[in-house]
Amino acid sequence: MKPIRAFLDKVRPNFEPGGRMSALGSVYEGFESFLYTPRTTSAPTLATHIHDAIDSKRAMIIVVLALMPCFFFGMYNTGYQHWLAAGQSTFPFWSLMFYGLLAILPKVVVTYLVGLGIEFAVAQVKKEEIQEGFLVTGILIPMICPVETPLWMLAVATAFAVIFAKEVFGGTGYNIVNVALVARAFLFFAYPAQMSGDDVFVATGTMFGFGPEVADGFTCATPLGQVAASSGQPAELTGIGGHLITMWDAFIGLIPGSFGETSTLCCMIGAAILLMSGIGSWRIMLSVLVGALFMGWIANEFASPLYPASYLKPGEQLLYGGLAFAGVFMATDPVTACRTKLGKLIYGFLIGVIAVIIRTYNNGYPEGAMLAVLLMNVFASLIDWMVVRSNINRRRARLISKTQKV
Amino acid sequence: MSEKVTNKTVFFNPFSKNNPVIVQVLGICSVLAVTAKLEPAIVMGLSVIAVLAFSNVIISLIRSTIPTSIRIIVQLVVVAGLVIIVSELLKAYAYEVSVQLSVFIGLIITNCILMGRLEAFAMANRPWPSFLDGVGNGIGYTIILIIVGFFRELLGSGTLLGYQVVPQSFYEAGYVNNGLMILPPMALIVVACIIWVHRSLHKELQEP
Numbered sequence: 347m348k349p350i351r352a353f354l355d356k357v358r359p360n361f362e363p364g365g366r367m368s369a370l371g372s373v374y375e376g377f378e379s380f381l382y383t384p385r386t387t388s389a390p391t392l393a394t395h396i397h398d399a400i401d402s403k404r405a406m407i408i409v410v411l412a413l414m415p416c417f418f419f420g421m422y423n424t425g426y427q428h429w430l431a432a433g434q435s436t437f438p439f440w441s442l443m444f445y446g447l448l449a450i451l452p453k454v455v456v457t458y459l460v461g462l463g464i465e466f467a468v469a470q471v472k473k474e475e476i477q478e479g480f481l482v483t484g485i486l487i488p489m490i491c492p493v494e495t496p497l498w499m500l501a502v503a504t505a506f507a508v509i510f511a512k513e514v515f516g517g518t519g520y521n522i523v524n525v526a527l528v529a530r531a532f533l534f535f536a537y538p539a540q541m542s543g544d545d546v547f548v549a550t551g552t553m554f555g556f557g558p559e560v561a562d563g564f565t566c567a568t569p570l571g572q573v574a575a576s577s578g579q580p581a582e583l584t585g586i587g588g589h590l591i592t593m594w595d596a597f598i599g600l601i602p603g604s605f606g607e608t609s610t611l612c613c614m615i616g617a618a619i620l621l622m623s624g625i626g627s628w629r630i631m632l633s634v635l636v637g638a639l640f641m642g643w644i645a646n647e648f649a650s651p652l653y654p655a656s657y658l659k660p661g662e663q664l665l666y667g668g669l670a671f672a673g674v675f676m677a678t679d680p681v682t683a684c685r686t687k688l689g690k691l692i693y694g695f696l697i698g699v700i701a702v703i704i705r706t707y708n709n710g711y712p713e714g715a716m717l718a719v720l721l722m723n724v725f726a727s728l729i730d731w732m733v734v735r736s737n738i739n740r741r742r743a744r745l746i747s748k749t750q751k752v
Numbered sequence: 753m754s755e756k757v758t759n760k761t762v763f764f765n766p767f768s769k770n771n772p773v774i775v776q777v778l779g780i781c782s783v784l785a786v787t788a789k790l791e792p793a794i795v796m797g798l799s800v801i802a803v804l805a806f807s808n809v810i811i812s813l814i815r816s817t818i819p820t821s822i823r824i825i826v827q828l829v830v831v832a833g834l835v836i837i838v839s840e841l842l843k844a845y846a847y848e849v850s851v852q853l854s855v856f857i858g859l860i861i862t863n864c865i866l867m868g869r870l871e872a873f874a875m876a877n878r879p880w881p882s883f884l885d886g887v888g889n890g891i892g893y894t895i896i897l898i899i900v901g902f903f904r905e906l907l908g909s910g911t912l913l914g915y916q917v918v919p920q921s922f923y924e925a926g927y928v929n930n931g932l933m934i935l936p937p938m939a940l941i942v943v944a945c946i947i948w949v950h951r952s953l954h955k956e957l958q959e960p
Contacts (some may be wrong), residue, residue: 498926533930536931
C-alpha cells in the first residue's frame with residue numbers, strides 16, 4: 347500500500363487550488379478517501395464530543411458487503427435457471443457461477459460508468475467533493491432488474507434516476523426517494539415489455555458464447571407472475587421444466603426472478619450484517635415483516651378468486667418476489683426512511699401492508715414492494731413530523747396539567 | 753404592468769420572459785393532458801390563442817360597463833361562448849383531433865391563463881393592446897406545448913405528427929419506445945427541464 351500512498355502524496359499539489367489539474371480536484375479527493383481514511387475525520391482534538399470512525403463512505407461499503415451474499419447467490423441462480431432452461435441435468439457449480447458473472451458484470455459496469463460519470467461531472471461543475479452515494483445505488487440497480495434487461499435501458503434508467511431523483515435535490519443525502527428504486531420504477535413504466543412478463547427473468551442466450559443453448563421461444567414466469575395469471579384457484583407454482591416450487595426453493599432462492607432478490611436466506615444474511623454493524627434499523631426491518639405478515643393474513647382470510655394472489659399464505663408473501671430484499675436493503679436506506687423511532691415502526695409497517703395490498707389487489711402489478719417503498723419514501727418526512735408534533739403536544743399537555751395543579 | 757408598456761413588449765414578453773407556463777406556471781394541467789402527441793398539442797395551442805385573443809378583445813371592449821361585483825361571471829360567459837364556438841369548429845373540420853382532445857377543449861374555460869389575462873390585462877387596457885396580449889400569451893403557451901409534445905411524441909411513440917421518425921433499423925437493433933413518455937407524469941418532468949434550461953439562460957428569473 348505504501349507506493350500508492352506515496353504516489354497520491356506526490357501528485358496532490360497538482361490537484362490543489364492553483365495546481366495544474368485543480369479542475370479535477372474532486373476526482374482526486376474522491377479516490378484518495380476511497381482508498382484511505384479521509385484527512386478530515388472527526389478527530390478527537392477537533393471535536394470533543396462527536397466521535398466516529400465511520401464516515402458515510404465506510405457505511406456504504408458495509409452495505410455493499412451486506413449485499414454480497416445476495417449478489418453471489420444471484421450469480422449462481424442466474425446460471426442455475428439457465429441450465430434448467432437448457433434442459434441440463436447436471437449443474438456444475440463453477441460454470442453456473444461463471445455464467446452468472448458474465449451475465450451481471452456488464453450491467454454493473456454500465457451502471458457504475460453512467461452513474462459515477464454523472465456524479466463526477468456534477469461534482470466538478472459544482473466544485474464539490476464527489477459524494478459516495480452511488481456506491482450502493484450502482485450495485486443495487488442491476489440486482490433489482492431482470493437479468494435480460496438490455497444494457498442501454500439500464501444506462502438510461504440510471505441516468506434518469508441519478509439526475510432527477512438525486513442531483514436536482516442536491517445530491518447524496520438530499521434525495522427524497524430511493525434512487526435505485528426510481529431507476530427500477532422508470533424501467534418498469536417506460537419499458538413494461540422488457541421488465542415484466544414471462545421471458546425476461548431467465549437468461550436464455552449464451553453469454554459471450556458461454557453456457558448451453560436454450561431452445562427459441564422459451565418462457566418461464568416468476569412465481570408471483572404465475573399467481574397473478576392463475577384464475578381463481580390456489581396456484582400450483584412450477585419452476586422451469588415443470589417441477590413444483592417448494593417453500594424451501596423459494597426460501598433458498600432457486601426461483602426465477604430479478605437478479606439479486608430471489609433468495610430470502612441471503613437477504614437474512616445481509617440483514618444480519620447490517621444489524622450487527624448498526625447501519626440498518628431493526629425497527630424498519632421488523633415492522634416491514636410484521637406489516638407484510640399482517641396484511642398477508644388479512645388477504646388470505648378473505649381470499650377471493652378475483653384476486654389470485656390472496657390465496658398465498660402470509661409466509662409465502664415474504665418468500666416470493668422482492669419483498670424481503672426491499673425490506674432489508676431498500677426500506678432501511680437512512681436517507682429516505684423515517685428518522686424517529688416510532689416513525690420507523692409506522693413507516694416499515696405501512697411498507698409491508700402496502701406491498702401486499704398492491705401485489706394482491708392489483709393483478710396488473712404482480713410485485714408491489716418497489717411501489718410501496720417509493721410511496722412511503724414520499725410520506726416518511728410527514729410521518730416524522732407527526733411523531734414529533736404528537737410528542738410536543740403530549741409533553742405540553744403534561745406541563746399544563748402539572749402547572750395547573752400547583 | 754409598468755407605466756410605459758409598448759405594444760411590442762405586450763406582444764413579445766409572454767414568449768419568454770413572462771411566459772405563462774414556465775414563468776407564471778399557469779395552465780399546467782392542459783400541458784400534461786394534451787401533449788402526448790404533437791398534433792393535438794398544436795391544435796390545442798391554436799384554440800387557446802383564438803379564445804384568448806377574442807375574449808381579451810371582447811372583455812376589453814365592454815370593460816367599462818361590467819359591474820365589478822359580477823365581472824368574473826361575465827368573463828366566464830364570454831370565454832364559455834368562445835370555447836363552444838371553437839369546439840364546434842373543431843368537430844366540424846378536424847373531427848379526429850377533437851376526439852383526441854376530448855374534454856380538454858371544453859376545459860380551456862378553466863385554464864388559469866385565460867382568467868389571469870382577462871383580470872390582469874383586458875380589464876384595464878384598450879382592445880388593440882388586449883388583442884396583442886392575448887395572442888402573445890397564447891403563442892407563449894403554444895411554444896411550450898409544442899416543445900413538450902415534440903419530445904413526448906418523439907421519445908414515446910417514435911413519430912412526429914404521426915409520421916415515423918425513428919428508423920426501423922433502430923427497433924431492429926433493440927431500441928424500444930419509452931412508455932413513460934406517454935404517461936402524464938413525464939410531461940411534468942419535461943416542463944421542469946424546460947424551466948431549468950430557461951432559468952439558466954435568464955439569470956434574472958432565478959429565485960434566490
